[in-house]
Amino acid sequence: MLLAAPRGYCAGVDRAVEAVERALEHYGAPVYVRKEIVHNKYVVETLTARGAVFVEETDQVPEGERVIFSAHGVSPAVHAQAAARSLQTIDATCPLVTKVHKEAVRFAREDFDILLIGHDGHEEVEGTAGEAPDHVQLVNGPDAVDAVSVRDPERVVWLSQTTLSVDETMDTVRRLRERFPAMQDPPSDDICYATQNRQVAVKKLAPDCDLVIVVGSANSSNSVRLVEVALDAGARSSYRIDQASELRDEWFDGVTTVGLTSGASVPEILVRDVLDALATRGYGEVEEVRTATEDLMFSLPRELRADLKTAGSGDTRPRRENRRSLSVEPA
Numbered sequence: 001m002l003l004a005a006p007r008g009y010c011a012g013v014d015r016a017v018e019a020v021e022r023a024l025e026h027y028g029a030p031v032y033v034r035k036e037i038v039h040n041k042y043v044v045e046t047l048t049a050r051g052a053v054f055v056e057e058t059d060q061v062p063e064g065e066r067v068i069f070s071a072h073g074v075s076p077a078v079h080a081q082a083a084a085r086s087l088q089t090i091d092a093t094c095p096l097v098t099k100v101h102k103e104a105v106r107f108a109r110e111d112f113d114i115l116l117i118g119h120d121g122h123e124e125v126e127g128t129a130g131e132a133p134d135h136v137q138l139v140n141g142p143d144a145v146d147a148v149s150v151r152d153p154e155r156v157v158w159l160s161q162t163t164l165s166v167d168e169t170m171d172t173v174r175r176l177r178e179r180f181p182a183m184q185d186p187p188s189d190d191i192c193y194a195t196q197n198r199q200v201a202v203k204k205l206a207p208d209c210d211l212v213i214v215v216g217s218a219n220s221s222n223s224v225r226l227v228e229v230a231l232d233a234g235a236r237s238s239y240r241i242d243q244a245s246e247l248r249d250e251w252f253d254g255v256t257t258v259g260l261t262s263g264a265s266v267p268e269i270l271v272r273d274v275l276d277a278l279a280t281r282g283y284g285e286v287e288e289v290r291t292a293t294e295d296l297m298f299s300l301p302r303e304l305r306a307d308l309k310t311a312g313s314g315d316t317r318p319r320r321e322n323r324r325s326l327s328v329e330p331a
């Protein structure tokens with residue numbers, strides 16, 4: 001067994017999940033959450049069992065109630081809809097997504113055409129594009145480059161979703177630059193540290209693996225990318241699962257070495273379950289393959305910190321012990 005590190009929870013997911021947990025403790029249930037707080041089935045089920053109510057849109061939240069925006073971010077239109085319904089909002093958008101929003105606002109103000117590399121329909125992309133709808137054009141991978149048209153090839157910049165494959169994005173950028181040589185780069189990497197670190201780790205172990213298992217949900221962009229990265233890096237086969245019970249006997253035919261990693265929205269408890277299941281199949285000798293050490297941590301959302309402070313309810317700092325786990329079992 002080769003176990004990738006880093007894997008699992010990133011700082012943005014850790015913060016968003018803790019925001020819901022602390023809101024439930026402080027305000028009591030129900031606490032409404034627009035969209036899945038993070039893209040993980042287990043996390044959503046666990047928080048639902050504690051009293052979180054996940055809705056698709058703010059018009060499903062009773063007027064005047066409190067709603068938390070997910071880690072993927074929302075557009076200004078969603079903020080306006082919430083204000084129109086007098087909702088009390090807690091914005092758990094990952095600060096690294098907010099950074100990309102700010103870049104979009106800045107380049108739109110300077111009248112650039114913004115080529116946003118990302119997946120059509122993903123919540124993060126909708127939020128970022130919504131910051132500057134008249135300037136943003138979505139580029140859904142290298143094959144979409146030919147269809148791009150801009151007003152002035154001298155005033156073009158590319159930005160990206162935070163959870164893409166680094167290699168595929170660079171391929172898209174290369175093809176865009178062939179068409180628009182003056183295209184500007186983002187001021188700093190938009191693909192976040194956590195996405196990059198998890199891909200680097202899986203790339204390192206994949207060539208030695210007959211099979212790479214990625215724990216993560218189907219709608220988790222960074223988890224799905226890890227399967228692609230593992231295959232590109234030389235793993236003989238790779239599958240994504242939500243939980244240990246999804247492991248299939250036929251995947252293990254002729255397999256000597258198994259690699260294991262997890263997406264940025266996956267609590268470590270799910271990885272431990274898979275490790276246990278693999279041990280019973282004879283893959284009990286575990287070697288960690290570490291390519292980076294992460295200690296980034298974000299403070300809780302501003303609105304929640306302010307309410308905790310006003311109520312004198314103690315510590316407004318993130319609870320480090322919550323990292324990479326959830327405190328209750330799902331229903």
Ligand code: SF4
Pocket residue numbers: 010011012013071094095096097162163192193194195222264
């Ligand atoms: S994957 Fe990256 S951008 Fe997304 S929540 Fe985690 S740290 Fe933030």
